[in-house]
Amino acid sequence: MKNNNIEEQLKHTLGNRSIAPSADAWERLAHNRQQSKKGKKKFGFFFIAASLAFLLAGGGLFTILRTDAVITSPSVVNTTIKQEATPAETIVPIRESAVAINDEPVTKHKTVTPAYDDSMTSAPRTQAYALAIDNTAGLNSHSTTATAQPIINPKAANANDMYDAQAAMLLQQAANDIALQRQKVKTTNDTALLKEVESEMTDYYRDKAMRFFVLKHKTIRFAVRDQQ
Amino acid sequence: MKIIKLHTSDDTLIKKVLCSDVKAERELYERHAPKMLGVCRLYIKDLHYAEDVMIQAFTRAFDNLGKFRFEGSFEGWLRRIMVREAIDFLRSRTQFRYEDIETAEVPPPYIEDNDLDADLLQLLIDKLPEGYRTVMVMFAIEGYSHKEISEMLGISENTSKSQLFKARKQLQEQLSLLKRLQK
Numbered sequence: 001m002k003n004n005n006i007e008e009q010l011k012h013t014l015g016n017r018s019i020a021p022s023a024d025a026w027e028r029l030a031h032n033r034q035q036s037k038k039g040k041k042k043f044g045f046f047f048i049a050a051s052l053a054f055l056l057a058g059g060g061l062f063t064i065l066r067t068d069a070v071i072t073s074p075s076v077v078n079t080t081i082k083q084e085a086t087p088a089e090t091i092v093p094i095r096e097s098a099v100a101i102n103d104e105p106v107t108k109h110k111t112v113t114p115a116y117d118d119s120m121t122s123a124p125r126t127q128a129y130a131l132a133i134d135n136t137a138g139l140n141s142h143s144t145t146a147t148a149q150p151i152i153n154p155k156a157a158n159a160n161d162m163y164d165a166q167a168a169m170l171l172q173q174a175a176n177d178i179a180l181q182r183q184k185v186k187t188t189n190d191t192a193l194l195k196e197v198e199s200e201m202t203d204y205y206r207d208k209a210m211r212f213f214v215l216k217h218k219t220i221r222f223a224v225r226d227q228q
Numbered sequence: 229m230k231i232i233k234l235h236t237s238d239d240t241l242i243k244k245v246l247c248s249d250v251k252a253e254r255e256l257y258e259r260h261a262p263k264m265l266g267v268c269r270l271y272i273k274d275l276h277y278a279e280d281v282m283i284q285a286f287t288r289a290f291d292n293l294g295k296f297r298f299e300g301s302f303e304g305w306l307r308r309i310m311v312r313e314a315i316d317f318l319r320s321r322t323q324f325r326y327e328d329i330e331t332a333e334v335p336p337p338y339i340e341d342n343d344l345d346a347d348l349l350q351l352l353i354d355k356l357p358e359g360y361r362t363v364m365v366m367f368a369i370e371g372y373s374h375k376e377i378s379e380m381l382g383i384s385e386n387t388s389k390s391q392l393f394k395a396r397k398q399l400q401e402q403l404s405l406l407k408r409l410q411k
Contacts (some may be wrong), residue, residue, distance in 0.1 A: 010368050014369055
């Protein structure tokens with residue numbers, strides 16, 4: 001049976017049709033391949049370069065932020081230290097004053113005690129009263145300090161706390177010094193730069209003026225010589 | 229002395245190409261280029277343009293050879309790339325004109341002479357407008373369904389059917405004209 005369907009004939013005849021390509025077709029294809037490979041290499045290079053730049057920028061930003069954090073950290077330390085250091089600061093002078101009071105004769109104590117009402121704050125006042133009471137009992141200065149220790153502050157008497165407070169104070173002082181030094185360095189640098197620029201400018205204008213004067217002097221001298 | 233040249237399979241050649249073997253690349257090209265040029269020629273009237281498209285499609289195929297899964301035939305995979313490249317070329321060069329018409333079942337044209345020359349058949353195909361020809365070739369020769377054609381060309385299924393209807397009608401007219409001329 002004859003198959004007259006043209007579509008089937010098209011498929012049969014043209015579907016497997018081969019046409020020989022031109023001689024230079026392979027060269028053109030090879031050239032295209034090289035170009036695409038170069039493009040891929042270029043893209044790879046740019047990708048690496050871009051990622052490196054991104055990493056560097058990220059690293060730089062991180063270090064900048066980190067240094068900022070380091071600068072701001074002393075202020076945080078200051079606030080915390082101040083709160084802890086206040087009891088230690090108040091305790092030390094009280095103890096000295098208490099010892100000074102104890103050195104005085106026992107008979108004078110009654111007259112001395114009202115003086116505390118005016119000059120001292122409420123907490124030291126109570127401590128001083130306590131010491132005064134101890135002295136009225138007829139104890140010497142050494143024994144009064146011994147009995148006064150638990151009355152002043154048991155925590156302050158702890159050596160570790162004292163060391164901590166001292167260390168905190170030292171740290172605070174160091175941070176303050178660093179901050180002050182930085183400010184000083186910055187200002188000195190700016191002023192030094194300004195001074196340098198000013199001196200350069202004055203030198204420049206002085207030279208210019210000197211040259212102008214020399215020129216004028218020469219012209220005047222020549223004019224005088226011509227007249228003679 | 230008789231030299232027996234052993235046939236290397238496509239898969240072996242592809243593996244070699246993937247290892248940057250230029251000789252294998254050339255062998256693969258020489259093996260498939262004539263058939264692929266025939267495919268491109270079906271869609272593009274000008275042989276030079278068809279060759280350009282074939283070279284471009286081969287470049288793309290070699291660049292994406294790593295994506296070939298060794299599941300189907302390499303020729304089928306390559307043929308698909310050629311068809312896509314030819315469609316892209318036609319789309320970039322001219323605007324496709326697709327006309328929607330009332331779809332009607334038109335049987336494919338019949339001819340008395342069963343042994344038409346390939347060049348004559350090609351001429352008949354070339355005479356069709358680009359839109360008709362593309363759908364006709366994809367449907368009749370490549371064996372794509374209307375759904376696949378519509379997806380590849382970005383048209384509706386009805387448009388694809390109407391294009392085929394018009395192509396068949398025009399082909400019938402051309403054949404009858406040829407018949408009259410032969411008489």
